[in-house]
Amino acid sequence: MNALLEVNNLSLQFRTRGGIVHALQDVSISIDKGETVGLVGESGSGKSVLSYALLGLSDAAARITQGSAKFDGMDLLAAKEADLQDIRGREVSMIFQNPKVALNPIRKVGHQLEDVLLRHTTVRHADAKARAIACLAEMKIPDPERRYHAYPFELSGGLCQRVMIALALACGPKLLIADEPTTGLDVTTQAAIMGLIREKARTVAGGHAMATLLITHDLGLARDQCDRIVVMHAGHVVESAPTEELFLRPQHPYTRQLIGATPVGRASLSELVAVRGNLPDLRRADLPACRFAERCAHVTDACAGELPSVADGHHVVRCHHPEVTA
Secondary structure (H helix, E strand, O other): OOOOEEEEEEEHHHHOOEEEEEEEEEEEEEOOOEEEEEEOOOOOOOOOHHHHHOOOOOOOOOOEEEEEEEEOOOOOOOHHHHHHHHHOOOOOEEEEOHHHHHHHOOOOEEEHHHHHHHHHHHOOOHHHHHHHHHHHHHHHOHHHHHOOOOOHHOOOOOHHHHHHHHHOOOOOOOOOEOOOOOOOOOHHHHHHHHHHHHHHHOOOOOOOEEEEEOOOOOOHHHHHHHHEEEEEOOOEEEEEEEHHHHOOOOOOHHHHHHOOOOOOOOHHHHHOOOOOOOOOOOOOOOOOOOOOOHHOOOOOOHHHHOOOOOOOOOOEEOOOOOOOOO
């Protein structure tokens, strides 16, 4: 397989009034063409921060201090804003966490679809409306001709999420970044939306299979949808492996705790075990080399040293004491 997206040793900081926030450190991740990769971890682990950095959408206070990120041969970190605008929506699309915030509240959803189609495709003005309605219909939105004229505030959360997906997939991107695409939705709607994304990943325009980066804190969702899973904690990638391998042989203590807190396959809620402790304050000047050390029951003096990268085939763990559990 050929890597479509390749990120190596990326570090990012935010300058704030409370100090420097070390949001990402030495993050490496790759996604092959047509592959679905899950990026999992607690809120605050840096998952969304990474996605915004890749698309040049970071806050003005953000500063990338090292690393590289290449998409289909293009250096994303060195690219001019005009070049990033050209690939956003066409080559790389994103489903944002809160569609009612991401959508323009004073512009009809059909017109927002037309904006994307006219900017990034060869669709003519005369055909843009029909194509926009077709995009809504493809997302199984009831009465798409009427919804075309609706404003976001007139639609439910589930319908806004479908509109967001229609916008993201309208131009047949090579890579879809789906940031918590089912947050706040009921189970039935969640299943329908993920089904739509899977279907479009197989049949996306342009003759290529779409790659997907699924950002979620829901390990059950990631297990159902992803070929491979990358685990983040406090700005570090701590483990990555093919999905079933990760669940059968989790090696990082944090990964094992996340799985232990996941209800999938549990007979009762009493079997769940909460992840101990809290994420460290990323403004600290004395952040430990392993940012999980202060939450870990297996910490030793060795954990104060630089994180190793231990690889067993496609299973990679960054830990001084990786353990295999059944």
